[in-house]
Amino acid sequence: MRNVLYARFLLIKRYMPKMIFWMIMPLMAAIVITLLVNRTSDDFKVPAALVIHEESAETEMMIEGFKDSRFIDVQVFSGIRQQDALRKLEQYQFDSVFIFTEGFSEKLKNGQRRNLLESYYTDRSLYYEPSKELIASLVQEQIGVHTTVDNILKLEEDLNGGMTLASEKIVDERKRIETETNLVEQIFYFLGEHTQDKDERILNPWTVWAYFTFAVTIFIFDFVTRETMSTASSRFYYMKYSFTYFMIVSFTALTGMMLFFDMITYVIINNFLQADTSLLSLLLFRLAVNGIAFFLAYLMKSEMKLYQTAIGLTVILLALDLVIIFTGLDIITMLHPVVNFTEDRHNILWIVILLIITFIWIRRDKLA
Amino acid sequence: MLKVTELSKSYGKRKVFDNLNITAERGEIIGLVGENGAGKSTLLKILATLSKPDDGEVFLNDQSYKKHYRAHRKIIGYVPQNIAVWEDLTVLENMKFFEKLSPVKKSVKEMKHLLDNIQLDRYKTRVSQLSGGMKRKLNLAISLIHEPEFLLLDEPTAGIDLKSRIEIGEFLKNLARNNNMLIMYTSHDMNEIKEVCDRVIIIGEDNFYRELLSDYMV
Numbered sequence: 001m002r003n004v005l006y007a008r009f010l011l012i013k014r015y016m017p018k019m020i021f022w023m024i025m026p027l028m029a030a031i032v033i034t035l036l037v038n039r040t041s042d043d044f045k046v047p048a049a050l051v052i053h054e055e056s057a058e059t060e061m062m063i064e065g066f067k068d069s070r071f072i073d074v075q076v077f078s079g080i081r082q083q084d085a086l087r088k089l090e091q092y093q094f095d096s097v098f099i100f101t102e103g104f105s106e107k108l109k110n111g112q113r114r115n116l117l118e119s120y121y122t123d124r125s126l127y128y129e130p131s132k133e134l135i136a137s138l139v140q141e142q143i144g145v146h147t148t149v150d151n152i153l154k155l156e157e158d159l160n161g162g163m164t165l166a167s168e169k170i171v172d173e174r175k176r177i178e179t180e181t182n183l184v185e186q187i188f189y190f191l192g193e194h195t196q197d198k199d200e201r202i203l204n205p206w207t208v209w210a211y212f213t214f215a216v217t218i219f220i221f222d223f224v225t226r227e228t229m230s231t232a233s234s235r236f237y238y239m240k241y242s243f244t245y246f247m248i249v250s251f252t253a254l255t256g257m258m259l260f261f262d263m264i265t266y267v268i269i270n271n272f273l274q275a276d277t278s279l280l281s282l283l284l285f286r287l288a289v290n291g292i293a294f295f296l297a298y299l300m301k302s303e304m305k306l307y308q309t310a311i312g313l314t315v316i317l318l319a320l321d322l323v324i325i326f327t328g329l330d331i332i333t334m335l336h337p338v339v340n341f342t343e344d345r346h347n348i349l350w351i352v353i354l355l356i357i358t359f360i361w362i363r364r365d366k367l368a
Numbered sequence: 369m370l371k372v373t374e375l376s377k378s379y380g381k382r383k384v385f386d387n388l389n390i391t392a393e394r395g396e397i398i399g400l401v402g403e404n405g406a407g408k409s410t411l412l413k414i415l416a417t418l419s420k421p422d423d424g425e426v427f428l429n430d431q432s433y434k435k436h437y438r439a440h441r442k443i444i445g446y447v448p449q450n451i452a453v454w455e456d457l458t459v460l461e462n463m464k465f466f467e468k469l470s471p472v473k474k475s476v477k478e479m480k481h482l483l484d485n486i487q488l489d490r491y492k493t494r495v496s497q498l499s500g501g502m503k504r505k506l507n508l509a510i511s512l513i514h515e516p517e518f519l520l521l522d523e524p525t526a527g528i529d530l531k532s533r534i535e536i537g538e539f540l541k542n543l544a545r546n547n548n549m550l551i552m553y554t555s556h557d558m559n560e561i562k563e564v565c566d567r568v569i570i571i572g573e574d575n576f577y578r579e580l581l582s583d584y585m586v
Contacts (some may be wrong), residue, residue, distance in 0.1 A: 003468040010465050014456055231452040237418065238441050238514065239469040246469070 004241055004249045012223060012250075022220050023258060026212035027265045034205040034273055045073035046127040049088065051099040053079035058105040058142055065138040072131065089120055096121040096128045098135060108142050205273045209265065210285065210338040211314060217293040218310035220254070224297035225306050244365035247298075255290045262286055281344050288337050288347035291354035295361075369394050369550050370415075370518065375424035377410055384410050385571060388424070392552070392567075394517070397544045399565035400554040406572030408554040409449065409522050415552065416446040416520050428518060442471050445516030447553075449523045451503045452510075453495050459483065459506055460491040463513065472514040482509055485542075487535045501532025508536065512543075519543070521553035525560060533557070537564040 012019070050066060052059050066074040075094075077085045082099060089097045099118040107116055116139060121128040224247065227233055236243035262282055269275050296313075300306040317338055324333050333339055340347045372390035376383070384407035392398055400408045413419040415426060417437040426433040428440050453462050463479040474482075483489060488505040495503060504524060511519065521540075525533040537560055544551050555561055561568060 007465050007468040010457065010461055010468075011454060230454070231448060231450040232454050234418070234448060235446075235452055235466060235510065236469070238444065238446065238511075238516075239466070240471040241469050 001249065004246055005253060008246070008250045008253060011227070015223065019220050022216040023261045025216055026209045027261075027268060029212045030205040030209035030265075030269060031273065033208045034203050034275075037203040045071055046095045046131075047073045047075065047093065048127070048131055049075050049077055049085040049094045049097045051077045051079060051082045051085050051097060053082075053100060054102045054104055056105040058108050059100050061142060062100065062135070062138055065134065069134060071127065072134075086120060089122060092122060092124055095125050096131050098131070108139065109146050111143055111147065113139065113143065204342060205269050205275045206277050207338070207342050209269065210341050211318065213285075214289055214317065214338060215310050215314040217258075217289045218296060218313070219307060220258075221290075221293040221297040222303045222306055223250075224294055225300045225303050228298055229301060242365055244362060247294075248362075251290065251294055255286065258290065259283065259286055277341070278344055281341055281346055284347045284351060285337060285341035288340075288350035288354065291358075292337070292350070295354070295357060369429060371427040371430075372415075373425050373427075375411075375414065375426065376422050377407065377414065377419075378422055388571075390569060392550055394548045394550050395544050396567065397540060397551045397553075397565045399561040399568040400552060400571060401556075401558075401561060401568055402571035408571050411571060412446075412520050412522050412552070412554060415518075416444055417441055418446070442514065443517040445511035445514070445519040447508050447511045447519070447521040447524050449526065451507045453503065453506050455496045456494070458492050458494050459488060459498070459502075462495060462506060462510060466510050467513050470514040474513060479513070482512060486539050499529075499532075501528035504528050504532065505536065508539075515547075517549060519549055519551045519553075521551070523554050523556070525555060525557065533560060540564055 048066070050063060052063070063074070063076055066072055075085075085094065085097050088094050097120040099120075101117060104116060117135070119128075119132065119135075227247075228243075233243050236246065266277070266279065266282060270277075293310075296309060297306055300309065317336060320332055320336055321339060323329065324336065324339055333343075333345075334349050337347050337350055339345075340350075370390065370392040372388060375388040375390075376386045378384060388411070400411065402408050410419065414421050417433060417440055428436075428443075431440070433440060454465065457465060460476070460479070460483075463483065464476070467474050467479060480489075480491060483491065483506075486505045486509055488502055488509065490498065490502065495506065498506070504526075508521070508524060511521075524540075525536055528536075540551055540553070541564060543549050
């Protein structure tokens with residue numbers, strides 16, 4: 001085995017810089033593209049300002065509600081900086097400004113729904129109406145909380161008389177019930193399949209990484225085409241080790257090396273881009289893609305055709321991804337290595353197919 | 369050492385050769401001649417265990433090719449017509465590569481000695497930068513790493529300069545004599561055949577070669 005590895009190293013050492021570049025490239029692409037898209041999406045958020053004259057749990061809740069919105073980039077000003085916010089609005093740096101005056105929380109507790117706050121907008125405001133509606137729904141929710149608390153306290157007074165429940169306890173209990181009964185959370189069902197919205201970012205870095213990995217892995221395995229088509233490979237008939245064995249050892253060693261890079265990728269994407277995936281899924285994806293790339297390279301007659309096929313297949317996979325989104329066809333999903341990976345389904349089918357092909361290939365070699 | 373009995377091979381309806389019988393002993397150099405398409409390379413490939421005949425048998429050291437072809441490959445050296453080396457590697461790297469995979473181990477010193485014997489001392493030169501003659505020498509040297517007993521060469525001097533041809537010819541004669549090796553090779557160069565070979569086998573129906581070599585041992 002050591003001799004085979006040394007021979008493999010001799011043959012490939014001049015291509016190592018290129019191969020390492022291709023191994024790193026998907027991670028670089030995932031980082032750059034994800035940051036670019038997410039930053040662009042951040043740039044597409046509408047800037048709005050909240051001016052807070054009174055700090056309370058209610059105003060805090062309003063601020064959180066705005067921050068949770070995917071389309072608003074909110075900036076909070078204290079009451080004394082109200083003029084700063086309005087000046088920026090005049091300079092069109094904000095789309096709208098909402099001012100929570102003194103007494104806001106008191107008005108909410110009393111169930112008041114009119115004249116709760118002041119709002120300002122300009123002739124260029126795009127998102128004023130939706131922002132207003134967001135405030136209205138947040139206010140409605142807050143009023144609902146207070147109404148619940150009042151009703152429960154009244155009921156408690158009417159029925160028991162002696163015990164006193166704290167309003168905070170009631171609010172916490174209400175939140176707990178809401179969470180358990182999914183009054184706020186929504187689960188979407190698509191063609192009978194439950195899908196959970198795990199990620200609020202626009203682009204999953206693992207998706208970017210997977211598509212680039214698919215293409216560049218085929219590029220990396222171009223040595224298989226080169227060596228298979230070379231007349232030098234005919235000498236293996238007279239060697240101690242067959243060409244097939246040589247290639248299997250090469251495949252294993254290279255896959256091991258790529259898995260090492262994948263682990264580094266996993267740590268970086270997980271920690272710095274906050275996108276998770278399972279290690280098992282990553283491992284099976286790597287094995288599937290490497291197997292596909294290897295046998296594709298083995299069948300190709302020239303390196304140029306291999307590169308063209310790599311790009312073509314990647315484009316086809318991207319197109320099929322769209323087909324899956326619109327049709328949800330199971331057969332395509334089962335055979336799509338990238339979708340299987342990003343949806344944590346594991347590429348078991350591909351592993352089985354590749355094992356069968358490998359068995360046939362080894363058997364043919366033994367009979368030769 | 370070598371015994372070929374009633375060997376036949378066809379490609380489709382075209383019969384390449386029929387009922388061919390050959391015997392050869394160690395230390396001999398046998399030339400195979402014939403017009404293009406006569407079947408020289410085909411015969412060589414059958415003897416090299418790379419192809420199977422339609423009929424007939426081949427025995428090497430009294431062992432049939434049919435049953436023992438894998439074992440025979442360990443003692444056969446085959447030098448193909450196309451140069452079968454790695455262009456991206458140097459001369460010595462090529463030797464090291466095939467030595468690592470060879471059933472016979474050789475030190476770097478021994479490999480350099482082999483290259484020196486064949487007048488190829490540009491160890492660190494990449495193959496892509498070598499002349500045609502030097503590439504052919506390397507092609508031959510690699511086939512000798514595992515010390516074969518039976519060496520087959522398919523036009524080993526095709527397209528190379530006269531000096532390299534003479535050097536290869538001398539080398540083969542020394543190899544047969546000193547290593548007691550059976551050598552069989554094809555060539556279109558009659559002078560080379562007459563100079564190097566002990567015997568000649570003519571493949572094909574064309575009488576041209578028979579007349580040309582009528583005064584030579586066949």
